[in-house]
Amino acid sequence: MLVRWAVLSAVLATAAAAQTWEVAPVVSYLRLSHKPLGSANSVDDASDDDTTLQAKQPAYGARVTLNTKGYYGLELSYLQSRTGIQSAIIPTDEEDKVVQSATVTLRQIGINGICYFMPRGERWRPFVTAGFQTQYWSNPGFTDWTHGSSRNIGLNWGGGVKLQLNRHLLVRFDGRQIIAGAPYGLTYPNDENAAPRSVGTFSQLEASVGIGFTF
Numbered sequence: 001m002l003v004r005w006a007v008l009s010a011v012l013a014t015a016a017a018a019q020t021w022e023v024a025p026v027v028s029y030l031r032l033s034h035k036p037l038g039s040a041n042s043v044d045d046a047s048d049d050d051t052t053l054q055a056k057q058p059a060y061g062a063r064v065t066l067n068t069k070g071y072y073g074l075e076l077s078y079l080q081s082r083t084g085i086q087s088a089i090i091p092t093d094e095e096d097k098v099v100q101s102a103t104v105t106l107r108q109i110g111i112n113g114i115c116y117f118m119p120r121g122e123r124w125r126p127f128v129t130a131g132f133q134t135q136y137w138s139n140p141g142f143t144d145w146t147h148g149s150s151r152n153i154g155l156n157w158g159g160g161v162k163l164q165l166n167r168h169l170l171v172r173f174d175g176r177q178i179i180a181g182a183p184y185g186l187t188y189p190n191d192e193n194a195a196p197r198s199v200g201t202f203s204q205l206e207a208s209v210g211i212g213f214t215f
Contacts, residue, residue, distance in 0.1 A: 020120065022065040024172055026210030030055045030081055033203045038186030040147060041090050041097070043196055046189040053183075054084040056103065063172075063210065065114065073114035075129065079206070081106050085140050092144055102140040108178070109134045110156050123164045129176070130157040137183040147184045154180025154201070162212065170212040178204040 032055045039046035059081030067073040083106050088097040112131030118124060137150040158176030165171060179201050187196035 020067045020214055022063075022067060022170070022212045022214045024063045024065070024170075024210040024212035026061050026063060026079075026172075026174070026208045028059040028061065028079055028081070028206050028208035029057055030059050031205040031207075032083070035182075035199075035202060037182055037184060037202070038188050038196075038199045040087060040145060040184075040186055043189050045090055045097070046187070046196070047088075048188045050089070050097070051085070051087040051184070051186055054086075056082040056084055059206075059208075061108075061208075063174075063212075065212075067114075067120055069120055071116045071119060073116070073127075075110075075112045075114055075131075077108075077110040077112065079108045079110075083137075087140070087142055087145070089142060089144050098143075100140075100142045102142065104140050105138040107136045110178075112156065125162045125164070126159070127162070128157075128159040129174075130155070132156075133178055133180055135180050135183070147186065150183040150185065152181035152183055152202075154178060156206075158206075164214075168214050170214060172210050172212055174206070174208045174210075176206045176208075178206060 032053050036049035037051040039050035059079050061079035063075055063077045065073050065075040082103050085104050086101045088099045090097050110131050110133045112129045114127050114129045117126045133154045133156045135152045139149040156176050156178045160174035162170050162172045182199035182202040186199055190197050
């Protein structure tokens with residue numbers, strides 16, 4: 001029994017020694033798709049472009065990475081940004097659309113696998129990455145808005161490079177494509193006798209720079 005515990009302890013110690021933590025605050029630029037989000041009105045009064053988004057820059061966040069001794073890593077990311085939203089809604093007991101504008105908060109959490117092209121310890125470490133993304137869009141608070149806030153699931157992928165400045169400090173550059181469900185669950189109007197169509201997915205491009213602290 002003691003031998004087994006000794007072997008297990010040695011394996012765990014070796015695995016821990018082969019891993020390095022990295023914490024990196026980041027600043028990002030988000031380029032949102034120009035795709036309209038659909039309409040919150042009834043089918044007879046709806047248009048594809050009743051609701052649209054426009055990113056407000058910059059975005060802020062952090063990435064926490066657990067790197068192995070070799071070529072792989074596991075990373076958790078958080079990103080928060082402000083996004084302009086505009087929607088043309090027909091108020092209760094009215095006939096004409098009223099255009100309303102607001103700013104919503106977009107919070108995103110991603111969990112990614114990383115594959116490096118160079119082993120740990122090299123000064124330059126290009127990498128590719130892919131993973132899952134969760135998005136939370138806050139409620140715009142429009143009059144007669146019935147869709148509330150929005151939570152969407154999706155994917156992200158991309159790559160970047162890390163430059164080790166010294167043993168405990170690095171700079172990193174990332175570029176990623178993010179695709180998730182379109183926020184707020186609105187619809188596009190369809191032909192006269194057909195049900196409304198789903199908006200489907202919504203994409204973003206993210207470019208970021210960060211300073212990483214390793215230990």
